[in-house]
Amino acid sequence: xxxxxxxxxxxxxxxxxxxxxxxxxxxxxxxxxxxxxxxxxxxxxxxxxxxxxxxxxxxxxxxxxxxxxxxxxxxxxxxxxxxxxxxxxxxxxxxxxxxxxxxxxxxxxxxxxxxxxxxxxxxxxxxxxxxxxxxxxxxxxxxxxxxxxxxxxxxxxxxxxxxxxxxxxxxxxxxxxxxxxxxxxxxxxxxxxxxxxxxxxxxxxxxxxxxxxxxxxxxxxxxxxxxxxxxxxxxxxxxxxxxxxxxxxxxxxxxxxxxxxxxxxxxxxxxxxxxxxxxxxxxxxxxxxxxxxxxxxxxxxxxxxxxxxxxxxxxxxxxxxxxxxxxxxxxxxxxxxxxxxxxxxxxxxxxxxxxxxxxxxxxxxxxxxxxxxx
Numbered sequence: 001x002x003x004x005x006x007x008x009x010x011x012x013x014x015x016x017x018x019x020x021x022x023x024x025x026x027x028x029x030x031x032x033x034x035x036x037x038x039x040x041x042x043x044x045x046x047x048x049x050x051x052x053x054x055x056x057x058x059x060x061x062x063x064x065x066x067x068x069x070x071x072x073x074x075x076x077x078x079x080x081x082x083x084x085x086x087x088x089x090x091x092x093x094x095x096x097x098x099x100x101x102x103x104x105x106x107x108x109x110x111x112x113x114x115x116x117x118x119x120x121x122x123x124x125x126x127x128x129x130x131x132x133x134x135x136x137x138x139x140x141x142x143x144x145x146x147x148x149x150x151x152x153x154x155x156x157x158x159x160x161x162x163x164x165x166x167x168x169x170x171x172x173x174x175x176x177x178x179x180x181x182x183x184x185x186x187x188x189x190x191x192x193x194x195x196x197x198x199x200x201x202x203x204x205x206x207x208x209x210x211x212x213x214x215x216x217x218x219x220x221x222x223x224x225x226x227x228x229x230x231x232x233x234x235x236x237x238x239x240x241x242x243x244x245x246x247x248x249x250x251x252x253x254x255x256x257x258x259x260x261x262x263x264x265x266x267x268x269x270x271x272x273x274x275x276x277x278x279x280x281x282x283x284x285x286x287x288x289x290x291x292x293x294x295x296x297x298x299x300x301x302x303x304x305x306x307x308x309x310x311x312x313x314x315x316x317x318x319x320x321x322x323x324x325x326x327x328x329x330x331x332x333x334x335x336x337x338x339x340x341x342x343x344x345x346x347x348x349x350x351x352x353x354x355x356x357x358x359x360x361x362x363x364x365x366x367x368x369x370x371x372x373x374x
Contacts, residue, residue, distance in 0.1 A: 054094045062087035101134045117145035165198040218260035225255040232268045244282045251289040258371045267345035270338035275304040300366040314355040318343045
């Protein structure tokens, strides 16, 4: 008989059934039948009930068979071993069906040890402890598969992001060394820009390592939010020189915020920089902020007057290494890490950052508690 485990099909959303191994044993025949919803295995809410049912059924069958064998004239010395063998066979067959998911979990664990996280344990309507264990096992396998896919994507994306500025630097320096180009100020500035991109990427990756490691210890201080926001906007405006973006602040006075200024600086810097990057030259960026002392929250909106973000893309843009595929700013590259780090910084403060509907353009709404609570 061939034993089966369910595997996730990576090409579509349906499950496919892969052959795992062949076991030439009668007991494997019970896998399908014993787990059938019409059978009593899996019907009871506990293993005790199922084991009791197996014993009762085996005893009843043994009693009837013993009575029949004696009735047809067989001696007790012959009837007893036949009855005992049948009772043991029935008990063994049903117990194999009872523990079939455990054997499947063993096979699945071996497959995972070999790097295959797509395998799942197949189960039908098990209500007992084994059924609950199987569900928990499948959930664990799902999480492991997701984590493995994220790891593979991370390695691929990091390799790609690092290769781009390094390759550009290599080409520029080789051209200078070979005398193909002159070491003019413009060429040296181009090299410096690539170095800055590489440094920024390394900084992003260090921040990303903190994201992957979980919440780090925060340095909590109390500060004036308007002054803090001005300190964020000023260097961004300087770096934006030549694009003529006008950042307009409409912020309540006397808003006091409690939190880690470094992490919150990452949050607001990344959101504001993202809004500027995806805005046409000579346009306005509007930043509004107001407090709600009844709810103990600060709500800050960063709005650019460009294209809106489609609803189906709003969750994805906060994932690591996700970049816009169309519109202003998508042609300038970037790491695809900024908004992911912004969300992480907000979550460290029990806050949120999301895109909300706004006919004027892309509206990022940041909500933070006024006082930090661990």
